[in-house]
Amino acid sequence: MDQLSGRIILTNIDRVPGREIVEHYGLVAGSTIRAKHVGKDIMAGLKNLFGGELTGYTELLNESRQEATERMIAQAKKKGANAIINIRFSTSSIAQGAAEIYVYGTAVKVE
């Protein structure tokens, strides 16, 4: 099986089809808190006049989700895992203009 997302298997189902879980390392998580960029905020404010998608914010949240995922992967690699199963995403707005992105899952070793 070739892995498409780097060297580690990421999935949000609770197993890896066709492979067996041989070791369980427990929960791994990654989080980032991002504040809005002033320039992007102004652009988003302008865009908000006409509604629709706010591309600046979409990019911002995508970047932070990527970063949170990378932190989770780093943690899993440190434990010696080669797959993370049962991944969940959660986002919460913790203050005006700042959002927390939290990603968590179970690090396992599959064979």
Place this chain on the structure above:
Amino acid sequence: MENILELVITIVLVVVFTFVPLGLYYLVGKHFENKHFASIKQRESLYLQMSLVPSDLVDPQQKVEAMGLVEGTVVIGSDPFKRYIANLVNLIGGRVSVFETLLDRARREAVLRMKEKAAKMHADEIVNFRMETMSICSGNDAKPMGIVEVLAYGTAVRYAKNK
């Protein structure tokens, strides 16, 4: 006579400073919405072959060749016309259809972005599909709906072609 003149001036001012901008917002918003819906429909037809399943069942008959997490996000905001209508509906209650179309757009776009990522991996289906909607900028009285993020994610699965 003076009272009537005052009334006429007030009506003219209300029309010029409230309804004309609202009409403009409505037309511009509608234009972008129609354009977006047309593009959504066109792209949705491209990915009809890829099934989207909310359960975590992977076809046991076939061999899984590759799998990976895919996600799609959209951040969407409302326009002043929609907010004005929503404020009016708030008085009597009922369906706020102006926001329904907005969220419909956001959801379908998020699913499409996820499917586009899965298509890059030549995936056959997406299992354990989840959708999350989150308000990242809570609304207030002037803006009943702030900014909403829609996140769609799931596991893309590619089956081996030679069984």
